[in-house]
Amino acid sequence: MVFTVTEPAEVVLQVVAAGSAGRVVDERLDVLLDGVPVEAAAVAGPHSTVLHLVEAGAGRLHVLYRAELEAPGPSAEAASVAGSGASSGPAGPSLWERQLHLRPSRYCPSDHLVGFAVAEFGAGPDAAGRVASITEWIRRRIGYEPGSSDVHDSAEDTLLTGMGTCRDFAHLGIALCRATGIPARFAAVYAPGLSPMDFHAVFETWEGGSWCVHDPTGLAPRQSLVRVATGRDATDTAFAAVTRGLATLDHLEVVAVTGGALPFDDHRSRVELH
Numbered sequence: 001m002v003f004t005v006t007e008p009a010e011v012v013l014q015v016v017a018a019g020s021a022g023r024v025v026d027e028r029l030d031v032l033l034d035g036v037p038v039e040a041a042a043v044a045g046p047h048s049t050v051l052h053l054v055e056a057g058a059g060r061l062h063v064l065y066r067a068e069l070e071a072p073g074p075s076a077e078a079a080s081v082a083g084s085g086a087s088s089g090p091a092g093p094s095l096w097e098r099q100l101h102l103r104p105s106r107y108c109p110s111d112h113l114v115g116f117a118v119a120e121f122g123a124g125p126d127a128a129g130r131v132a133s134i135t136e137w138i139r140r141r142i143g144y145e146p147g148s149s150d151v152h153d154s155a156e157d158t159l160l161t162g163m164g165t166c167r168d169f170a171h172l173g174i175a176l177c178r179a180t181g182i183p184a185r186f187a188a189v190y191a192p193g194l195s196p197m198d199f200h201a202v203f204e205t206w207e208g209g210s211w212c213v214h215d216p217t218g219l220a221p222r223q224s225l226v227r228v229a230t231g232r233d234a235t236d237t238a239f240a241a242v243t244r245g246l247a248t249l250d251h252l253e254v255v256a257v258t259g260g261a262l263p264f265d266d267h268r269s270r271v272e273l274h
Contacts, residue, residue, distance in 0.1 A: 001240060002251040003061040005033070009245025011054045013040065014188065014237060015065045018227040019048035020274050022069035034059040047230035061247065063240075069226065072274050093183070098206060100232065101183035107154045107171045107233035108186075110178035116159075117179035127182050127207040131214060132268065134176045138169055138216035146196075167201040167234050169216040174203045174233065182206065187213065187273055188229045188237040190256040191220035197254050199239050200225070204273060213273040221265035224258050227273050 003011065016029060031038045033056050040052040054061070093101075104111045120137070121130050143163040155175035158168040170186055177184035183206040191200035200220060204211040213222050229237035240249060265271070 001063040001249060001253075003056075003063075003240075003247045004250055005056045005058050005061050005245070005247040007246040008055075008057050009247040010243045011056055011061065011247055012241045012243055013052040013054065013063060013239070014045075014049065014229040015063065015239050016050045016052065016228070017067055017069060017190070018229065019050065021048075021226045022071045022274060025068040025070055027067040027069075028065070030062075030064045032062045032064075033057060045229070048227070049229045056245075056247065071224075093206060093211075098183045101185045101206070102178050102181070103232075104175075104178070105232040106235050107167075108175040108178060108184075109154055109156055110175045112156055113159065113175050113179045117176045121176065121180055123180045127205070128212075128270075130180055131177060131182060131205045131207060131212070134173055134180075135214045135216050135267070138172055138176075139218060142169060142172065142216070144169070144217055144219075166215075166217050166219070170201040170203040171233055173214060173216055177203075177205050185211075186231055186233045186237055187225075187227055188234075188239065189273070190226040190228060190254070192224045192226075192256045192258045193220040193262045194256070195219070197256065198252075199228070199254055201234065201237075202273070204230075208270070210270075210272055212270050215267075218265075218267065221263045222271040222273070223263040223265060225273055226256065 029040060031040045031054055038054055038056060040054050043051045045051050121133050145163040146165055148163045149165055149168050155171040158164040158172045174184040174186060185204050187202050187204055189200050189202060194200050202213050202215040204213050215222055231237045
């Protein structure tokens with residue numbers, strides 16, 4: 001990333017792979033202001049997210065992050081929980097977290113969509129079936145149109161216009177799930193196989209004792225996704241935010257690849273995002 005900083009600014013970065021994403025083989029974050037290294041203070045966040053705070057003076061700010069990760073295999077505990085159909089467990093979310101991800105948020109005004117969501121998808125005990133129906137409905141009914149939305153558009157706008165980008169697809173999935181009683185959250189990821197390459201957004205739902213990841217765009221296999229940040233919606237997961245001063249993003253380039261062939265993603269299968 002390249003920023004033009006016109007007034008001394010605090011820039012918050014969320015670009016480092018989450019601690020849960022896999023074993024780090026090699027990783028490096030470089031932040032340079034006019035070619036001079038600048039300190040990036042690391043701050044641990046929820047869901048193994050790592051934020052970096054950068055105090056930058058006026059000038060050209062370059063942010064370069066590269067990493068090689070070894071993806072973790074499914075743990076015995078995760079397999080046991082997923083297979084048991086249990087509704088909670090030691091590694092599961094707290095009651096507070098489940099309640100948090102049932103509530104409306106800035107980009108996911110689920111309270112505005114309850115009537116439509118319940119009429120279209122129901123509100124019975126089959127959470128997994130309902131999530132599958134919501135995901136497929138978005139895939140069929142919402143057009144993927146790069147540049148069709150901006151930072152002001154919510155899930156409600158996406159539903160009304162019938163088009164959006166990956167973040168809009170994720171927001172609509174979250175809002176519809178919450179509106180029918182299913183905890184749902186937003187995940188920013190690196191997505192090998194995505195074309196054109198960029199940061200990517202998906203959503204997760206709490207069903208059958210684990211968080212399962214869903215991607216209505218179908219643009220990249222879920223098995224190869226690398227978690228960066230997790231939150232209520234895009235408000236919590238922005239890859240860069242300027243919290244003080246003035247800085248403009250001039251250039252962004254993202255590359256994410258796998259060491260071998262991309263996996264086949266059967267969208268009817270359960271997949272957990274590490």
